[in-house]
Amino acid sequence: MAEPARVHDVAIVGLGPTGATLANLLGAAGLSVLVLEKEGDIFPLPRAIHFDGEVLRILQAAGLREPALAIARAGEQGMHFVNAAGETMLIRGGTAALGPHGCANNYYFHQPELEAVLRAGLARYPGVQLRLRHEVVGVAQDEDAATLTVRNLDDGQTAAVHARFVVGCDGARSPVRRHIGSRMVDLGLKQPWLVFDVVLEEDVALPTHTVQHCDPARPMTYCNVVGRRRRWEIMVLPDDDRDAMVQPAALWRMVAPWVRPDQARLERAAIYTFHSVIAEGWRRGHLLLAGDACHQTPPFLGQGMCAGLRDAANLAWKLEAVLKHGAPPALLDSYESERAPHVRALIEMAVRLGNIIQTTDPELAAQRDARFRTAQPEIFELPPQLLGAGAFDTAPGTPAGRPFPQPRLDDGRLLDELLGRRSAVIGRAGALAAAAPATAERWRRAGAIVIDRPDTLLDRWLQAHEAQAVILRPDRYIVGVARTGTDLDRISQYLPVGP
Numbered sequence: 001m002a003e004p005a006r007v008h009d010v011a012i013v014g015l016g017p018t019g020a021t022l023a024n025l026l027g028a029a030g031l032s033v034l035v036l037e038k039e040g041d042i043f044p045l046p047r048a049i050h051f052d053g054e055v056l057r058i059l060q061a062a063g064l065r066e067p068a069l070a071i072a073r074a075g076e077q078g079m080h081f082v083n084a085a086g087e088t089m090l091i092r093g094g095t096a097a098l099g100p101h102g103c104a105n106n107y108y109f110h111q112p113e114l115e116a117v118l119r120a121g122l123a124r125y126p127g128v129q130l131r132l133r134h135e136v137v138g139v140a141q142d143e144d145a146a147t148l149t150v151r152n153l154d155d156g157q158t159a160a161v162h163a164r165f166v167v168g169c170d171g172a173r174s175p176v177r178r179h180i181g182s183r184m185v186d187l188g189l190k191q192p193w194l195v196f197d198v199v200l201e202e203d204v205a206l207p208t209h210t211v212q213h214c215d216p217a218r219p220m221t222y223c224n225v226v227g228r229r230r231r232w233e234i235m236v237l238p239d240d241d242r243d244a245m246v247q248p249a250a251l252w253r254m255v256a257p258w259v260r261p262d263q264a265r266l267e268r269a270a271i272y273t274f275h276s277v278i279a280e281g282w283r284r285g286h287l288l289l290a291g292d293a294c295h296q297t298p299p300f301l302g303q304g305m306c307a308g309l310r311d312a313a314n315l316a317w318k319l320e321a322v323l324k325h326g327a328p329p330a331l332l333d334s335y336e337s338e339r340a341p342h343v344r345a346l347i348e349m350a351v352r353l354g355n356i357i358q359t360t361d362p363e364l365a366a367q368r369d370a371r372f373r374t375a376q377p378e379i380f381e382l383p384p385q386l387l388g389a390g391a392f393d394t395a396p397g398t399p400a401g402r403p404f405p406q407p408r409l410d411d412g413r414l415l416d417e418l419l420g421r422r423s424a425v426i427g428r429a430g431a432l433a434a435a436a437p438a439t440a441e442r443w444r445r446a447g448a449i450v451i452d453r454p455d456t457l458l459d460r461w462l463q464a465h466e467a468q469a470v471i472l473r474p475d476r477y478i479v480g481v482a483r484t485g486t487d488l489d490r491i492s493q494y495l496p497v498g499p
Contacts, residue, residue: 007145008034009323011163013136013176015039017048017111018291018308019169020118024062025316027125028421031323034161035128036150038135042119045268046197047111049225050075050302051309053101054385057406057476058313060102060416064121071113073226075106077209079302080377081356084215084365089372090356091379092301094209102406102414106302108226139166139179139287146286165319165332167288169308172275174293182281182289187344189276189298189351191358192236196251198264200228206258212300212357216365219357221300222258230264233299235358242271274298274354276347282336290315295343300353301382303346314339317421317474318391318496325447326498334390338401341388349382391473393480393491399465400480400491404472407457415458416476423448423479423495427469427488428462434485439492446495471495 010026012019015037026033051072059068078094099105122128131150137158138149148161168176206224213220221233232255236242244250246269252261279294291308315335321327359365372378386401393400406415425432425448432440432452443450448471454462462470467481469488480491 005160005162008032008161008163009165010034010319011036011146011148011161011166012169013148013166013174014169014171014291014293015119015130015132016169016171016291016308017115017118017305018312019167020115020122021058021062021309022167022169022290022312022316023128024064024118024121024125025058025312025421026319027122027128028062029316029320029324031127031320033125033128034163035122035130036134036136036148036161037130037132038153040133042112042115044112046225046229046231048114048305049108049111049223049231050306051107051109051114052303052306052382053099053103053105053107054403055306055309056103056107057101057403057416058309060414061313061421061475062118062121063124064117067117067120068107068109068114071117071226072107072109074104075108075209076104078106078379079210079212080207081212081214081353083369083372084213084217085369087369087373088377089214089369091377093379093381098408100405101403102408102416108224110226110229111305136170136175139176141166141286163286164323165286165288167290167315168293169289169291169312170293172292172296174289176287177279177289177293180281180284180287180289182279182294184277184279187276187278187347187351189354190273191298191354192242192271192273194234194236194245194251194269194271196232196234196255196269197225197267198230198232198259199267200230200259200264202263204259204263206230212353214357214359214365214368216360216362218254219360220254221357229267230259232258235360236271237360246271276351276354278340278344278347282340283332288315288332288335295340295347297343297347298350298354300357301346301350303350303382307343307346310342311335311339313475320474321496325445325496327496331391331496338387338390342385346382387477391479391494391496392477393494395480398478398481400478402478404470404476404478405461406476407461409457410455419449419472419476421474423474424451424472425449425469425492426451426454426458426462426472427482428459429453431468431482432488434468435488435492436485439489442492442495442497445497448495 081090482488
């Protein structure tokens with residue numbers, strides 16, 4: 001009698017940063033995970049170069065904070081938007097000090113090195129299996145699970161893979177998305193840019209921060225990446241000969257004001273079309289999407305990869321709750337409802353910045369410059385990290401749906417080192433005793449850590465929000481704040497538990 005086919009908890013299609021981060025988080029949860037990747041090795045050339053403080057916190061949750069810091073540098077001076085006259089119009093803030101996530105708020109890195117860190121992390125988990133050079137060629141599902149038809153690209157053989165859930169982290173051309181049938185919504189920016197990466201061979205007097213050259217004659221972006229790596233992104237104009245643009249002689253002419261070919265080694269030059277799209281429909285039954293498979297953003301905020309890792313963090317704890325703790329699968333419907341509005345806000349902000357940067361009409365550029373010309377450049381930050389409606393309290397006027405800060409505690413640890421990957425109930429002295437016995441039982445069933453003697457900074461946060469208690473999700477977003485025992489009972493209902 002044939003043995004029944006194995007059913008993995010989760011199959012992940014794609015081993016880029018989003019898929020690898022999700023696999024690390026699910027592996028840490030003790031789930032059985034199969035990762036399918038059609039390439040045989042890490043793509044060796046630069047791609048994403050920026051992540052923010054929340055992403056480092058996600059990597060911390062995956063146990064990879066120190067390896068990630070070892071291959072990154074803090075972006076202390078932010079991003080400067082400079083007009084053709086050399087005047088700074090806008091600055092996206094940057095600092096190396098401890099920000100709200102317990103780290104700097106911007107980092108620059110070389111993607112192959114980050115991917116190596118993520119893949120090395122997977123070796124910690126015997127429940128995580130990798131199948132490189134395996135391509136998904138078919139997708140089906142029934143009431144119980146999804147079935148993937150997978151081709152081994154080395155021998156051409158196909159086999160069936162079964163999983164309770166499949167997450168398509170398979171990029172902009174996602175086969176999983178095609179099977180779901182998600183509609184892609186265009187948010188208004190579609191523009192080709194030339195991306196030109198070099199490695200300096202000697203010290204060159206270049207800015208230490210990112211510069212958006214808002215010059216109508218030729219909009220460009222300059223990035224100080226990490227180590228000796230530097231990048232220029234150069235807008236492709238309607239009359240440009242694209243084949244000629246990527247030739248070395250033309251490339252070096254365009255960056256001649258900053259660097260000579262004898263000072264740097266050309267690593268990559270390619271033309272990409274920057275898109276601003278978001279999918280409608282991130283889940284269908286046992287199938288889900290994450291990363292570029294469900295949204296693509298222009299790079300003007302450096303948030304493309306960041307958005308994918310936020311997806312992974314949001315989805316990981318919900319999959320764990322459903323698969324390990326018996327929470328209702330409907331919890332997974334809150335994934336898109338929470339994440340899509342935040343992603344959309346970031347894309348729309350990137351589009352607005354793109355419209356500033358990509359102005360090529362001299363008269364319009366002059367009008368733009370006049371609007372920004374003040375005594376001091378305007379400094380801006382990312383949009384507030386507020387989730388759409390989902391698994392948290394919806395009462396107005398509370399910080400629910402936003403990340404909780406990560407202070408360094410009185411004992412020297414960062415908050416998440418204490419909390420681990422659990423929900424948390426944090427109350428001022430004696431406040432948690434006001435909760436009903438059924439509420440305390442719900443905390444126990446949800447696996448929450450209960451802290452009824454908060455440290456100095458946590459107590460100060462509660463005082464500042466006129467709260468007696470706060471409840472946090474495993475992804476460190478705030479479920480709600482309580483000022484009374486009744487509040488505590490009510491917001492505790494958002495902690496998912498099994499039957």
